[in-house]
Each structure stands twice: as C-alpha cells, then as structure tokens.
Amino acid sequence: MKIGLLTSGGDCPGLNAVIRGAVLQGIKTYGDELVGFLHGWRGVLDGRAIELPRARVRGLAREGGTILGTSRTNPIESPGGGIESIERVLDELGVEAIVAIGGEGSLAGAKRLSDAGLPVVGVPKTIDNDLSGTDYTFGFDTAVSIATDALDRLRTTGESHHRCMVAEVMGRHAGWIALHSGMSAGAHAVLIPEQRVSMDQLCTWVREVYERGRAPLVVVAEGFIPEGHDEVLSGKGVEQDGRPRLGGVGEYLTAEIERLTGIETRAAILGHVQRGGAPTGFDRVLATRFGMAAVDLVHDGGWGQMVATRGTEIVRVDFAEAVSGLKTVPQHRWDEARSLFGR
Known part of the structure; x- marks a missing residue:
C-alpha cells in the first residue's frame, strides 16, 4: 500500500x-x-x-x-x-x-x-x-518543560533583584501550558484565557508575595483577556491564515502591576522558543x-x-x-491552582 x-x-x-x-x-x-x-x-x-x-x-x-x-x-x-x-x-x-x-x-x-x-x-x-x-x-510536554525551565531561571533573577517577574507563554484559547508550567515552577499567579481575573486581584496576589520578602512570579497565557478589554491583545497584525497575531499581554500586565503597586516589574515573552528543539x-x-x-x-x-x-x-x-470544540481548562483545575496563588 x-x-x-x-x-x-x-x-x-x-x-x-x-x-x-x-x-x-x-x-x-x-x-x-x-x-x-x-x-x-x-x-x-x-x-x-x-x-x-x-x-x-x-x-x-x-x-x-x-x-x-x-x-x-x-x-x-x-x-x-x-x-x-x-x-x-x-x-x-x-x-x-x-x-x-x-x-x-x-x-x-x-x-x-x-x-x-x-x-x-x-x-x-x-x-x-x-x-x-x-x-x-x-509537543505539550516539551512546551511545558521548556516553559518551566525558563520560569525557574526567571525566579532566580527576580529573587536577586526583589522584582516581580511576568512570563508570557503560548495558549491562544486554552491555558494548559500556563497552568502546568506555572504549577510546576511554583508561580504565584497564573492567568489563562478561560478565566477572567481583575487587576485588583492580581495585584493583591503580587503584594502578598512581595511583602513576605519574595519575588512574585506571574505566568500569563498569550490569549488571556485583561480587565477592561473585550478581546485579546493583538496589535501585531494578523497571521497568514487571518488569525490575530497574539503577543503583548505580558508587557501590558508588567506596566499595570508596576503602576498599581509600585513594585519593579519585568516581562519575558517565551514565544516560539516553546515550539523548537528536541x-x-x-x-x-x-x-x-x-x-x-x-x-x-x-x-x-x-x-x-x-x-x-x-x-x-x-x-x-x-x-x-x-473537532467538536476545544478542550479548555475546566473550572476544578483552575480552582485547584488558584488556591496556591499569592502564597
């Protein structure tokens, strides 16, 4: 054949x-x-x-x-x-x-x-x-492993300078990579497309961690919709198939966290490095x-x-x-992870 x-x-x-x-x-x-x-x-x-x-x-x-x-x-x-x-x-x-x-x-x-x-x-x-x-x-396990390694590295530099670190990972409609890598690395907040989280709540988690002398680590999926926005941040044009080219939510959150809390904050966008390699x-x-x-x-x-x-x-x-619909992060998995945020 x-x-x-x-x-x-x-x-x-x-x-x-x-x-x-x-x-x-x-x-x-x-x-x-x-x-x-x-x-x-x-x-x-x-x-x-x-x-x-x-x-x-x-x-x-x-x-x-x-x-x-x-x-x-x-x-x-x-x-x-x-x-x-x-x-x-x-x-x-x-x-x-x-x-x-x-x-x-x-x-x-x-x-x-x-x-x-x-x-x-x-x-x-x-x-x-x-x-x-x-x-x-x-491919999912590899992407999570790559993201986890990057988050571990961000934590060490964040702790050294006592900064808040924001890491943007892939996840257009589903937050599985953000959820798994965030839990693996012990992130203090994970933001995914399936869940709306206010900036007040995010800043509360960040302050709780910072006031204990730790460097907050926030993981955000690229498809997360920030408070005050009706759509994902996609000011970088469209892809060849017409879909919005995502990217930028990490930088947005970084500016907002620093503005609202006064805590020095830095962003890292992992991007396509998650797709590559062995x-x-x-x-x-x-x-x-x-x-x-x-x-x-x-x-x-x-x-x-x-x-x-x-x-x-x-x-x-x-x-x-x-093709009946996307497999998104269910509520109970989000609740399970949320119980660890800010701690």
Missing part, C-alpha cells in the same frame, strides 16, 4: 517522531511504501511529495520540527483546492491513503475530505493540548505510538478517524469528536 504523510498547522516537537513511527510500522509490518507531502496540504494540492525509506527516518525521533515542512493551507478553500483536485493528485501519485498530522483546523479539513469519500486518517497535534477527543497531544522522552514515545497506530488504522480502513489517548492507551475516535 502507498501511504502519504503530511504535517499541517503550527510545528511542534514530536512531528518527526510520528513520521518515523509511521514509516517503520508501514515498512516493517505491512511492506508499505510511504511518501511525505511537502508543506502540509499545500504539498497535496501541488502534488509535491518525497519518498520516505527507512534510511530517511533513521534517528529522526530526537529531532524537533518536521522534515516535511508545514503550512496552514486549507485543502478545500485554498487556491487549487477541492475534492476533485486532491483525488486527481492522489491518483497521479498512486497514493492510496493520507495520514494527516495536525490540530483542530487541519483535522477539520481532513474531516471534510473523509466525508466526501477520500481515504484520510488523522494524528492529533497541538502544543496547546486543546484538541478534543484525546487526553494528551505530543522533544522530551514522553513526547517521543507518544508521537511514535501515534505514528504506528495511524498506519494500523489505515490498514483497518478506519477513514474519518484519528488516533488518540485515553489514559495510557491508544484509541480511535471519529474526526467529528476531535
């Missing part, structure tokens, strides 16, 4: 491990031929693919990024897209199935193709861990298992499904469940 792989949407650590797992499973278990479409769905529309022999994926699990490249191309709406165009490319290349590795937007496109009868399966990918239908996505061991294992399970799913003809985790087991769920 000839199987095509693609990586779509934002990059994250673990993509290459999925590719390696799929290639090895396909070749060693089923005798498949695997190819990789370049730059996500754009490569499918353009018919640009490379062969993926075993030698090409040797040692790949430890490498960050994706050897196939990625994009946010919509397979239906983008120029040259559509069901008929994709069918024609697959026929010309002899590709009998597609494994789409992506997040909500990428899998929504995959669902439309599958609903139209194309042989497509999915692998969930998002560092934000906000995709429904799966307990965990690869994946953690957890993400390498999870991504490898996802890649292997996706090939098994192809051979079972499970079109319109993606692999997912339930606890420690790999399961299969319909695309409809995966």
